[in-house]
Amino acid sequence: MDLGGAVESNVPVGDLVSLLQLASTISPRDITREVILNDGISGTTITGSDGSYLIRAGQEAIRAEVSGATLPGAALETPAGCLPD
């Protein structure tokens, strides 16, 4: 697969392509998707150097969520009705 410079990465190109190919064989049941939303990570807002509002990272909460998502079997913790057939 020639990605033609579409991706900049420190993963060797051959490995990256191989991983993409391998990933395509992974069952949807074994894929966990998590979206960490702004409102879920602490609620504390601060003003950044450019004047914009930023969210202070709730590191413990984020780490807990990441750990949970990467645990074996995490993909099975799916809300009812959301499992693929």
Next chain:
Amino acid sequence: MNRRQASLASDRDPTEPAYESGPQILDAPARPTSKRVPAPAEPGPLSTQLGDHSTTVLVADQAAPVTIDTSERLNVLILGVDVADRFAGNTDVVMLLSADLESRSVALISFPRDLYVADCNRSSDRLNGIYSRYGADAMLEVMTELTGQPITYYAVVNFDGFARIIDRLGGVDIDANRDFDDVVPNSDGSGEILQLSRRENHLDAARPSCTHALARTTHPVISPESAASSRSSPVSFQACCVPLLSSTFPPYSWIWAVLSNPTSPSAIS
């Protein structure tokens, strides 16, 4: 684990970028949305040998097989920058792909770009500015600290790259929530037309400007109605990965895309 399904209520104009007015809660659409991505048209020869902590994958156009060590979890930071043809700019997409190749399980975790990361000993305060200011290694360091996961690898994609990947995967099917006709501005002042019909649209190399514009648009284009059906439909890895990569278009669409095929649409509560 403390999880909850993302709020599905929205009380403001969904076409209005939330980040323009600060770190507002990025509400999901009124109903979850759907996007289906076809498998690669011709994925090429693929051969795997599992059970010995290595996987040999034969890839088309490749002279020698590549051996991947599958004995350890693989963490790859996926970054989507807000420029067309360079690997610079703000990383409005920050995702961790964590793969256990032995058990063949993958976690894709998306992070808000507006995180304040001063606790990571960087003078820069916004997460999406770390890469452009300090480089990929600094971004890896920050994300390793933030997540507690050792992240060794990264991959950065820009708008052009996103379109190219979509083409290489055989295109992407977009279920638009309405007829969609938008001029997406380029940085040089020109514009590209993103024209979608309600319901299914197939974007690929035959519609290069559309694919490119899809990467840029800040408008939600995914059909909420079709999400319900997708919840019970099998999804491919591409169906996850491509919409997630397409989160290069902030701020709504990436959430919509992620929620479009949810196995676990959740946020920390």
